Amino acid sequence: METLFLKILGMSLEASAVVSAVLILRLLFRHVPKWLHCLMWALVAVKLLCPIVPESPVSLMPSQNFVEQRISESTAAPASDAPSESVPNVQADTTDMNRSEPLAPSHDIRQFGQTTESKPSWETIGSRVWLAGMSLLALYAAAAYLAMKRKLAEAVPAEVDGRKMYLCDRIDSAFVCGIVRPKIYLPCGMSEENRRQVVAHEQAHLRRCDHITKALAFGLAVVYWFNPAVWVAYILYCRDIELACDESVMRGKGTAERRAYSLALLECATQRSGFCIHNALPVGFGELAVKTRVANVLRRRTAKIWVIVLALLAVAVTGVALLTRSAAYPVVASESLDRAIAEQTFAYDRVSMSDLLGDRRYFYAAVSDFVGRSDVECYGEGHKIYGMKENKDGTLEVYAKCSAFGYGFRDGHLVINTGYSQVPTLIRFEKDDEGNYIFLSREEPKDGAAYVQSMRELFPRSIADRMLDATRDLDAACHNQEAAELSEQSKRYAEAYLQKIGREAEIGDYLDFDFKTLSDCGISDEVANELLELYGEYGMYVGNFERIENGTRYVYHLIWNDDGNNIGNGTVTFMKTRYDDGEEIEKISYQVKGNHFHLIYSNTPETTHEAIK
Numbered sequence: 277m278e279t280l281f282l283k284i285l286g287m288s289l290e291a292s293a294v295v296s297a298v299l300i301l302r303l304l305f306r307h308v309p310k311w312l313h314c315l316m317w318a319l320v321a322v323k324l325l326c327p328i329v330p331e332s333p334v335s336l337m338p339s340q341n342f343v344e345q346r347i348s349e350s351t352a353a354p355a356s357d358a359p360s361e362s363v364p365n366v367q368a369d370t371t372d373m374n375r376s377e378p379l380a381p382s383h384d385i386r387q388f389g390q391t392t393e394s395k396p397s398w399e400t401i402g403s404r405v406w407l408a409g410m411s412l413l414a415l416y417a418a419a420a421y422l423a424m425k426r427k428l429a430e431a432v433p434a435e436v437d438g439r440k441m442y443l444c445d446r447i448d449s450a451f452v453c454g455i456v457r458p459k460i461y462l463p464c465g466m467s468e469e470n471r472r473q474v475v476a477h478e479q480a481h482l483r484r485c486d487h488i489t490k491a492l493a494f495g496l497a498v499v500y501w502f503n504p505a506v507w508v509a510y511i512l513y514c515r516d517i518e519l520a521c522d523e524s525v526m527r528g529k530g531t532a533e534r535r536a537y538s539l540a541l542l543e544c545a546t547q548r549s550g551f552c553i554h555n556a557l558p559v560g561f562g563e564l565a566v567k568t569r570v571a572n573v574l575r576r577r578t579a580k581i582w583v584i585v586l587a588l589l590a591v592a593v594t595g596v597a598l599l600t601r602s603a604a605y606p607v608v609a610s611e612s613l614d615r616a617i618a619e620q621t622f623a624y625d626r627v628s629m630s631d632l633l634g635d636r637r638y639f640y641a642a643v644s645d646f647v648g649r650s651d652v653e654c655y656g657e658g659h660k661i662y663g664m665k666e667n668k669d670g671t672l673e674v675y676a677k678c679s680a681f682g683y684g685f686r687d688g689h690l691v692i693n694t695g696y697s698q699v700p701t702l703i704r705f706e707k708d709d710e711g712n713y714i715f716l717s718r719e720e721p722k723d724g725a726a727y728v729q730s731m732r733e734l735f736p737r738s739i740a741d742r743m744l745d746a747t748r749d750l751d752a753a754c755h756n757q758e759a760a761e762l763s764e765q766s767k768r769y770a771e772a773y774l775q776k777i778g779r780e781a782e783i784g785d786y787l788d789f790d791f792k793t794l795s796d797c798g799i800s801d802e803v804a805n806e807l808l809e810l811y812g813e814y815g816m817y818v819g820n821f822e823r824i825e826n827g828t829r830y831v832y833h834l835i836w837n838d839d840g841n842n843i844g845n846g847t848v849t850f851m852k853t854r855y856d857d858g859e860e861i862e863k864i865s866y867q868v869k870g871n872h873f874h875l876i877y878s879n880t881p882e883t884t885h886e887a888i889k
Contacts, residue, residue: 281403283327284499290337291323292505294598301594302512305587308579310520310572312587317493317513319595324496324506332600406502413498428453431461436468436475449544450474458487466544473525473540480521490514515565522573531576538570613674614659616705616713621657621680624718651821652682652693656769658762659701663739671716674703675739679762683770685781685822686815690770692785698759700743702734791817797836798843800871807866807873811850822855829855845869847876 298316305312329337431444441460450462460478462471481487493510500506526534545566658679665673681695704716722730731740770783782788793816794804808816813832815821820833835849845868852862865877 277403277407278399281406282399284406285402287324287327288500288503288506290598291320291500292503293337294320294323294594295505295509297594297598298509299512301587301590305583305590307577308584308587310516310523312584312591313516314513314520316591316594317509317516319591319599320506320509321493321496322595322599324500326599329599329601332596334596335600336597337601409501410498413501417494417498424453428461434462436471439475439479441471441475441478450478452478452481452487455488455491458482469536470540470543473537474544476525477521480524481517484517484521484524486517486521490517515568518565519569519572522569526573534573534576538573541566541570541573612711613661613705613713616715617659617661617674617676617678617703618657620703620715620718621659621678622655623715624680651684651686651815651823653685653822653824654683654690654770654773656681656683656766658765660758660762662742663736665736670706672705672707672713674705675735675743676701676703677743677758677762679759679766681763681766683773683783686791686817687789687819687821688781689789690774690781690783691789695766697762700731700735700740791819793817794834794836794848797838799836799848799868800844802871803844803868803873807848811864814850814852830861831855848873 298320301316302313427446428442428444430446431442434441434443439460441462443462443464445464447461447463450460450466452458452460460475460482462474466474490513493513497506497510522537526537529537660677662675662677664675667673677698678701679695679697679699681692681697683690684693685691686693700721702719704718705713706716708714719734721727721734728744731744734740735743767783774781774783794807795801797818808814814834815832818834818836820831822829822831824830831853833849833851833853835851836846837849838846847865848868849863849865851860851864853860860879863877863879864875866873867876
């Protein structure tokens with residue numbers, strides 16, 4: 277409820293600016309037909325009704341008002357000094373790209389700590405007061421409307437110039453009542469001439485659907501009851517629809533008819549002063565601003581066409597300027613900028629860039645000797661630009677989410693062994709005389725519970741909140757559309773690498789394949805851990821993976837053969853072969869029985885590990 281109240285408060289704040297603009301327009305174009313004034317008030321209704329606001333480069337509204345900032349603060353996890361177990365260590369992710377232990381990237385998405393925050397008291401109190409005031413107004417209006425309907429139950433049907441209407445001696449003014457099936461009600465004792473004028477006026481209301489729009493306007497006033505500007509807009513709108521109806525009825529009429537209409541207005545004028553809840557929903561004949569209406573009817577002024585066109589243009593411009601939101605940090609797609617971000621991401625993760633492929637946007641990282649004995653032989657990256665800002669000194673700040681993955685062959689698949697995903701990143705560039713982007717610096721949010729605070733220090737508030745919304749829930753962050761898009765970008769590098777070396781393989785992460793550990797095969801954890809500690813270079817999964825060492829590709833095999841008698845009993849073999857010719861470089865086998873294992877074969881003289889237990 278607090279979040280809804282804050283949203284309503286923010287929309288009300290922006291609507292006040294629109295009301296002010298409409299008041300100015302009404303003053304500037306006070307002599308145009310009054311239906312144009314009604315059109316102006318439609319701008320206020322749109323602002324009050326639409327929570328989603330499109331962006332526009334010519335908007336006068338800020339990209340985010342302070343109430344929306346408060347919403348973000350109240351819904352986001354707060355920064356604290358307490359550690360967060362859900363956040364992987366940043367340094368471990370960004371500096372260990374050559375690790376031999378496989379890492380499924382879906383479980384390596386950096387996330388802020390999620391803790392609870394007590395809402396400030398003013399939000400809770402404000403939301404309750406808002407709800408109470410809205411409820412009271414709605415109940416009072418409903419009670420007044422039902423009381424009026426009881427009075428109208430005694431009305432009797434009649435006709436004026438073939439138009440059906442109802443006469444009632446318990447009302448003192450004519451009006452239209454009802455939404456779905458509206459009816460015209462007139463007080464008894466009215467002269468035939470006045471009846472004719474009144475019915476023509478109410479028929480005009482029905483043609484214009486004023487009985488519906490007035491009910492909608494009153495509903496908005498009830499929701500935004502705390503904002504005086506909304507009530508001013510509602511009262512003036514009610515006056516404008518009456519003036520517009522008068523003009524509609526009097527269009528093309530002569531002086532005599534205008535005088536008769538004015539006399540009917542004066543006769544039907546009620547003694548009510550100001551706004552009364554009883555006339556909130558009905559559209560009546562003599563309810564509001566009778567003196568102004570009589571003067572407007574008798575004035576008989578016709579606006580020039582160019583003034584009407586100018587007023588329409590002013591309404592359109594005002595709508596674009598105030599019903600949209602400024603794109604404070606626009607995203608401008610650029611091939612050269614995409615390339616600069618990609619190159620910098622690879623350089624940041626100490627991976628060399630190689631040849632440019634067919635699509636100029638996508639690159640691949642070739643196998644490099646510097647990686648040594650690593651099961652990562654190609655890298656891929658993905659990024660999404662959230663916004664940019666050009667500073668006065670000519671530097672460019674790019675606000676992006678970045679992903680980087682390292683791929684290696686396992687069981688014939690090209691699998692993500694390490695990497696990170698969806699990391700908010702601030703990258704600064706400058707441009708040289710040829711338009712090339714020159715890297716200056718790169719920053720990421722702090723890890724752990726300080727994630728949110730550092731996000732808002734690095735990025736503009738609107739950008740930070742959009743990034744936080746995209747990764748607020750950890751499970752959603754692993755499977756959301758953004759993660760899929762960045763993963764797909766990275767996959768294109770892997771596809772290009774396969775094409776370069778002339779191989780075919782399915783590309784994915786460890787969750788996409790059914791890889792099994794020794795423990796999954798039934799071997800006791802004690803034996804499995806001991807063997808993997810001795811031969812960790814063979815990896816933790818049963819099967820094979822490939823490494824490139826000094827320009828030669830080798831295959832490391834971890835083989836389990838069950839003896840068929842008891843679960844956990846059998847032979848574990850560690851074997852290294854050359855990929856090109858299959859030559860056996862190393863082979864070591866152990867017999868496993870329960871929690872005991874002993875060496876049964878080795879072609880390496882340095883292997884001295886005999887029976888352990």
